Amino acid sequence: MDEEPQQVASTWPPPPPFWKDFTPDNVARIEDLRKEKAESLGVQDSSSGHLDIALPRALRNLQPPPEPDDGEWRVFGDRYRLKDELPQLGDGEIRRLFPNPDERDQDGKHFDRATILKRLAKSLLLNFLELTGLLATNPEAAEEKITDLRDLFINFHHLINEYRxxxxxxxxxxxxxxxxxxxxxxxxxxxxxxxxxxxxxxxxxxxxxxxxxxxxxxxxxxxxxxxxxxxxxxxx
Structure with missing residues (x-):
């Protein structure tokens, strides 16, 4: 039990143990079962691998897994989604320093991302100078300034990602x-x-x-x- 988390989190993890099931005989058996199932259903293409076939235990690993019901799955400890969306700043408890998409382009004013990015860049430089001053005079009070820098960086990166x-x-x-x-x-x-x-x-x-x-x-x-x-x- 202690070795499994280390294998999942490893940079170069070993291959999964079910690779041994992919033998020529097993591959030929599952192809025959798919053809029989396709013929019984009247399907022309039996190579899609998505036919609902009752497989024996030795062949279950050769069948592609179904899509996750919640649209999420994990690979090597990282979480992925079927629908790739840009995460919202509020999901990570990050202060939003520019308007939401619903609040933009209102009252005849165009949302200028370039201007917002310039302002964030200037704020980053100013807060960094303030952080260096606090570290020289009062290091214990630098935590709040570090949080401000973190929010500025994340907002800056989030606004750039909207251009993707x-x-x-x-x-x-x-x-x-x-x-x-x-x-x-x-x-x-x-x-x-x-x-x-x-x-x-x-x-x-x-x-x-x-x-x-x-x-x-x-x-x-x-x-x-x-x-x-x-x-x-x-x-x-």
């Missing part, structure tokens, strides 16, 4: 634009190569007709020597 959806959207737009530009550049390069090949073929065709009329041969040392060599190669 906008950052993700702009990153996606930039990635799609770069892909579009690359595709257009490749298309233009293909068209240029096609036009160059057509001009060369037209030049070869015109030179061939003129030579047939005049009864002369193309000179390899002339201005169309490369075309003459290409045309000779094609004719051979």
């Amino acid at each position: 959806p906008h950052q993700a959207r702009e990153s996606l737009i930039s990635m799609m634009q770069s892909q579009l530009d690359r595709t257009r550049a490749e298309t233009n390069a293909i068209r240029d190569a096609k036009d160059k090949a057509e001009r060369i073929l037209e030049g070869l065709s015109s030179l061939t007709i003129e030579d047939q009329v005049n009864g002369t041969a193309l000179e390899k040392d002339g201005p169309y020597g490369a075309e003459a060599d290409a045309w000779t190669t094609l004719m051979d």
Whole structure:
């Protein structure tokens, strides 16, 4: 019992013990059971792994677990949610130093995040200077100032995190634009190569007709020597 918490909290934890259940025979058995269940239900795809199958104990670990009912689960001691939301400052008993989302953009006033961030940055510098002064004169009174600095940092970080959806959207737009530009550049390069090949073929065709009329041969040392060599190669 004492070793299990250490394994969960370890930086490099060992693999879970049920990895030994993933043998070729067990994998083949569970696939056969899924196919039988899918055929009985009339389902075309049996590889989803979400079919409700009564499995023997040796195969239960091969079945993907269902989603948690409360939307939360723990991995290595950390808590995660199915719906990733920005936590509210009130949940951690942190003082809010800027308006709530419901109180913003009221009375015709626009909520300027850049201005709020500048104010918080100036407050951080001022409170840090006050903290250094208290540590030099009265260290016992520095605890309240440390709490103020903590609230300022958390509010600053929280306001920056509100930009994450906008950052993700702009990153996606930039990635799609770069892909579009690359595709257009490749298309233009293909068209240029096609036009160059057509001009060369037209030049070869015109030179061939003129030579047939005049009864002369193309000179390899002339201005169309490369075309003459290409045309000779094609004719051979």
